[in-house]
Amino acid sequence: MILNKISIAEIKERMVKYPRRKSVILPALTVAYRQVGHLSDQIYREISDIIEVPYIEVAEAASFYTMFPKEPVGKYLIQVCHNISCALLGADSLVGYLEEKLGIKKGETTPDNLFTLISVECLGSCASAPMMQINDKYYENLTREKVDRILEELRRQG
C-alpha cells in the first residue's frame, strides 16, 4: 500500500459527501497527490479499491488533469499555461526562457530536484496572461524580470 492510514481515512470521509461514487475520484486523487507528490498506476488501483470505482475510470480521470504529475517531480512544479491568451502574450518564449534559466527541457527536472518544468492547458487566469502556477500558487502578468525574481526567491528558500 502506498496510501497511508490518514489518506485512506480522508478519502473515506469524502465518500459520504457525494451521491455517486465516481464523484469521489478527483478528491481522492488530490488526497493521494498531497501525500505522495505524484500519482501512479498503483495509486489508481488503491483508490479504485477504496471507493469501489473501476480502476480504469480512476486512471482516465487522473490522465485528464495535468495538475497531477504522474512521475516524481521537483520540489517546485512549474506549470506554464500555453493556451490562447497566454500563447498570444508570449507563453512559448517564456517556456524557452525558463528552459534556459533552469538548464532543462520542458518535462524535465533539475538535477538538484528543485524544479520541474511543464506547460499546461488553461488555468483560468486569462486576464493576467502570461501566467504560470508553481505548486499551489499563481504567478501572473509575467515578464522575464519577474521570472528571475521568482526563481531567485524559490532557490533561496531551497
Add this chain to the structure above:
Amino acid sequence: MADTVATVTLTINGREVTVPKGTTVLEAAKSVGIEIPTFCWHPKLKPVGACRICYVEIEKMPKLQVSCATEAMPGMVVNTESEKVKEGRKAVLEFILINHPLDCPTCDKGGECDLQDNTFAHGIDDSRFDFNKYRFIRERKSTFDDYRIGPEIVRNQNRCILCFKCVRANKEIFGEYDLGVFQGGNISEIDTAPGEKVDSIYSGNLVEICPVGALTNTDWRYKIRVWKTQQVKSVCSYCADGCNLTLWKERDKVYRVTSRRNDVIDEGWICDVGRYGYQLASVEGRLTTPLIKKGDKQVAATWEEAIGLIARKFREIKDKKGGVCIGGLISPQQDCEALLAFSKFFRTQLHSNNIDFRTEYKMLPEKESPYYSRLTSASFRIADIENSDTILVVGTNLIKEHPIVHLRVRKAVNQKGAKLYTLNPFTTKSGDLSRDEIVHVPGTLEAFLNGLCIGLAEKADGEGNVRAAELKARLEPNTTAKAAEICGISEARLNDLAEALRSAKKISIIVGELVSGSPAREAIAAAIHNLTVVLNLNERGQAAILSRAANSKGAERLGVMPSLSKELQQKLKSMWGGFPETEGRATDRMIHAAKKEELDALLIIGANPVASFPDGQFVREGLDKLDFTVVADLYETETTEKADVVLPLSSWVEQSGHFINLEGTMQRFEAAIKPVGNSRPGRQIIEDIAREFKGGLFADAHEIAREMQELLNVEPRPSFPDAVAEVKFAEEKIEKDYPYPLFVVDEMHHFGHLTERSRSLAAFAAEAQVEISPSLAEKLQIENGSLVRLESETGKLVLPAKISEMLDNDVILISRNFSGTAANMLQMRKKRIDRVRLIRVDEK
C-alpha cells in the same frame, strides 16, 4: 391509461412528424426517412453529442443543435439541410480531419468508412490547417501507429475521431472496464487501463462499432479490400443463442464475420467465439479425404470405397445381430436437415433408437424425464428478459454459456432496474450485477430450491396456490432452516430471495449447463418446476433450462434422442410408416453396451466423445471394444484416432441449413464457400450411406422441409401443470482424499473441440489451465502459471494454474476445449460432483 403513449408533433424539412415523447430529433427524422449524418450516435447507446456532425437548425434556437442529443419538442421546426447546417457540417469535418492521417489507400476501413462517406457527402476538399499533424506514436515511428491493445485488436489513434463508441459500448453494454479515454483535448486517446488488455468475450464488437479505421482486428487487417467481398447471411453455429451473422467472403475464403442485427435475439452484438470461430474452416490440417483403417494405419480412400464399406458393415451387423447393435452420435452443431436425416436413417433403415446428440453430459436418462423435458422445452424469449423485474439465474456461468443472453440480463438490470439473483456452486461474472450472488455447496441445488419453495409458501400464509403443509409432505429438506444449512447459505439470504420473488411482478428464471449436465438434472428440474408452481409463473414470467449448442433445440424438437415424447413418436410413426419398438440407448448406455459387446458399431458425426464424455476411461474402453467405428469430423481428433472409417466433414460455412436457437426459432444460414477438399456436409454423408444401404431418405428438398415442419408443429408442451413434484434431496458421500469439486467447462473464448484451431481464438487462450480462487492458491501455495497435478479417483493431469479473481470458493475449473488435455479423464460417470485433490509440482 398506461397504454396511451404521449406523443409530440414537430416539423422536419417541412414535413409534419409525430413521435413518442422522449424521441430525439435525429430518430424522429430517421422515422420518416430523413437521413442525418452521424459518427458517435448508435441506436443502442446513450447519446453523448461528441462528434457534432448531426447538426440541424431548429427555429428559435440561436445555434445549430446536435440532433442526436436534442429531444423532439411539440411545435419544433427543424431543418436538416439548410445552408447553415451544411456550413456547420463542413466545419466539423474540417476539425475532425485536422490530425487525421488521410491514409485511406492503406486503411482497412476504406470503402466502408463513415468518415470517408460523410466527407464525400458533406466535406470540403481542402483544409486551412497548415501546421504539422499531431501524431500518436507508441511502439515505433510509423504513420500507422500499430499499437496492439488486445489479443485481436490493433489501435491506430491517428485515425480516431473520438466518437467514444468503443468505450461507451464496452462500459454500457458489455460491462467491461478495460478500455478508456485518456488525456484530453487534442491528445485524447483510446487506450487500455494501464497494464491491461482488451480481451473480454465481447472485444470484437469494439472493432465492428468503430466508424473509422482506428480499431481493426488482425483477422481482417491487410487481407482484402471490402468492396471485393460478397456478403452471405449466416447464423452462429456455436452456442444456442442463435446470433445472426454476416460472412464476408471472396472466392473460396471467408475473411470475417460481423453481426447482422436482430433485435429479438442479439441486438447487433456477437461474442468473439461467433466472430472468429469461422476461421477453423480454412486452417492447415483439415481432413480432405476419407480414410479407411488398414492394419494399424488409416489410409486414404475414395468416397465410394468408404461409403461402400460402411453400408456393407452396417448390413452385416444388422442381418446378423439386428440394427439395435448400431448406435449413432451426432453433434448438436449440425443443421436440422442433418439431424433429421440421421434420425430417419437410424429409425427407418437400421430400426434402431440408439441415437443421441448429448456427448458431454453424464448419466443421461434412459426414459423420458418429464420435469427436465418440460423445462428444456418451455417457451422462453430472450427479449422478454428485459421486461422482467426479477431475474433468477441458476446453475450457469451465463456470460460464458450464453454471452448474448447475458447481455440481455445486463440490460434488464442496468437500464430497466431489474433485480438479479444468481444461484451457482461457484462465483461467476454475472455475480457483479446481482443483488445477491448465492453460492451453494456443490451438489445441493435442489435442497436450496426446496427451501425456497417452502419459504415462499410460508410467506403466502395460505393465500398462495400451494399450501406449505402440502409442500412439506413432498419435499426433503422441508424447512428453510434445514435447506439453508445443507447448502451452506444463511436462512436470511434464502428468505430474502423468497421475498424478492414473492413481490416480483414479472420473473425470468434462466437455468444452464450445471443443471443439464448434472446426473441430478431430473430432481433439480422437479424442484424448479415446484418453484414455478408456487410462484404461479405461468401468469407472470418464464422459466427454462437453456439448451447448449446452436442446434441442441433442433435435436430435441426433431427427436434425435433415444426416448421421445408420445406425441413426437406418433408423428414420426405416421410420417415414416413405422417406428422401432425397441428401447433406445443414450450416449452413456451406448458406450456401456459397447463395453459389454452388446453394441458393435457407432456412427459419429462431428462429435468427439473420447475427449468430451465425462469419464474418459469408460469411453475409451467402450470404443476400443467396438467392431466398427465411423467418425466424420473436420480435423483429426481423439475420436477419429479410434475410427475404422474417417470421413471428412464440411463446416457450417461450407453448407446451408437451419439451426433452432434456444428460443425455438428456426433460422436459415447460407453457404459461403464450397466444401473444403473432398469434405461433405453431414446431411450428405448420411444420405450417401442410406442410399447405399437401402435407398434415399428423402425424395427431394421439399420432403425434408415438410417433415421438419411437421415435427416442429408438435407442441413441446410448454405449460406447467399445478401439481407439486416430490423432491427428496440425498447427500452424496464425499471421499476425504479428494476434497475439491471439479467443474469441466468451456474456456471463455472457446466452444467445443474445434475452436482451438481458430487462430484468433487461440490468441486469447491456447491451452487448458486449472482455474482456482486466490484463497485456494494461497492455501496451497500456488502461483499464477505454476504447474499443478490434479488427481481424481480415475485419473491424473498436470496443468498450469490460473488464479482467477472471479472465483472465491474452493472449486476447480478446467476447460474441455483443448486437445491433449483430456479433462474427462478426471471425471467419473456415476458421480454427481467430480472431486479432485490438487498438488503443486515442479515439472511434468
